[in-house]
Amino acid sequence: MAELFSNLALGFGVAFTPINLLLCLIGALVGTLVGVLPGIGTIATVAMLLPITFGLPPVGALIMLAGIYYGAQYGGSTTSILVNIPGEATSVVTTLDGFQMAKQGRAGPALAIAAIGSFFAGCVATVLIAVLGAPLTKLALAFGPAEYFSLMVLGLIFAVVLAKGSVLKAIAMIVFGLLLSMVGSDIETGASRMAFNIPELADGLGFATVAMGVFGFAEIIRNLDAGAEMDRELVQQKITGLMPTKKDLIDSAPAIVRGTILGSILGILPGGGAVIASFAAYTFEKKIAKDPSRFGRGAIEGVASPESANNAAAQTSFIPLLTLGIPPNAVMALMVGAMTIHGIVPGPQVMQKQPDLVWGMIASMWIGNLMLIIINLPLVGIWVRLLRVPYRLMYPSIVIFCAIGIYSINNAPVDVVLAGAFGLLGYWLIKHDFEPAPLLLGMVLGPLMEENLRRALLISRGDWTVFLTRPLSATLMAIAAFLLVLAVLPSLRKKRDEVFVESET
């Protein structure tokens, strides 16, 4: 316990330096700004803004990136409530009741409850990371290559089970991602693999390049399909009375708590945590409500619970990353990319060797959430005005911004061309109902998986059963197999589809 407090104290000491506070503020603000823009989700936001953190010291860069991450989460809910367009997948359910509340002239309380819920969830999640961090790190040190490999398999299977759509296609996307990660130099022999003598490919496909292409450019192209003039039902009347009434607070308090608990649990599990958390929280609220018919007509619980859940999940998803070095979702995968650029290898060693980095980031999350709640409520008016910018002017700006961003990573024009190519690939994937998120996850885990697989087999002298004979590894593999079977079973499939259908009603 004493250790916990000293760790948190260390973290706040790092986070409270003026420069880090400023970076946290900028990150949260910029994240919100981009998150508010419809059509750009969290992943694209983080990918787009990755280059601007390059010049910073590692702690500052991570603090700013984390700020961008939850800022974008928060910005997504603002658009959901005000214009009925979810800024990103995690706030899809927020549109259901949030927009109805806005129509009834209660946009203020809806935004406030979303912010308060997010803040509460953020506080709980921060403490949770601090509590679980150390023990999980100790567990991670007991892991050998075989265990790591099995754990990654489990993580990928989780991602598949929790993703929407076809299980088969999600697995195919993961393997495609793994294959893409093989491009570049072999870690052990240094042999150039599938690089076709292009010098820019010798180091492998840049992670940010692929992410920006598949998420940024592809999304823009797809949005243009539908016609740039997206149907935007702006809430025109002035937003008055930001503060929720006493009744609102009483109604939403238990929903916030429930959402936080659900979100925290789902966030730790690998695989699209935040998205599934908000859906699950909404469904749960609707199930236990005395009068379910209120949902979809402006029930404040329908905003409070999913918003708390997605924020809790967004933050607890840092736990597997910081303790085990395994990114549980695509955004965390981007964080790995950012850490690698700064020469940090995520995993148990980071917690021990650079405690200031880890705890500073954790503390900054709490500060960032506090900043969001203070800053953003007065800024709502500006965000609304931003949404009136027509898409025909916005998308070329985003294209240019992305292009400059990618170019500035390595000063390599080839990277920009590659991102464009991946944009087209992403567009094709969307058209064929393949999800790009598992691809990204596979791409990040690819080198780690190969390395651990090789090492495990080298230690076992080529014996493949090593994954099943070591107890920890066998357990992980068994869970993975069990999950996969469950996901394919028809009864559960139906349930799983139901959760996702909810968003379309």
Next chain:
Amino acid sequence: MSDTPSHGPGRSIMPRWVRGPQDFVGGIALMAIALFAFWASSDLQGMHGFSFGAGTAPRMFAGLLLGLGFAVMVVGVVSEGPHLATYAWRGPLFVSLSILSFAVTIRPLGLVISAFASFVISALGTPETRWKETIIVGICLTIGCSLLFPYALGLPLQLFPRFLVP
């Protein structure tokens, strides 16, 4: 592997026994990617003894992808699925052209010209573009980027064409 297939909508080009054209074509494309990867990694060393060679893992994943692509294709044959989606040409074409033009011009011509030209090209991606406002916004954005990236963020970007700067 990045070019967009330009199949039209409808099932006229698909044989009748293909019940889910979207998955069918998707599966075939994945198999093609896998075969391409096999070919691309064919010059790499395989297993020696019980340790992996450079080519082992790529071929392993390519093999997996081949199998999965086949499975997706089979799903497209046996179960009812959505038709091929229609592809728009205008958005993808001009956005790609804009990205390409940025990549080609950023080195010799510098950020100012490159960013503005790309902005205008990508604006062609939708018929709703109005030229006057596009050019004004383009100029503003170019100025903004020229201040933000090289100065505020300190990235080493060249602003003006090489032949103008001594």
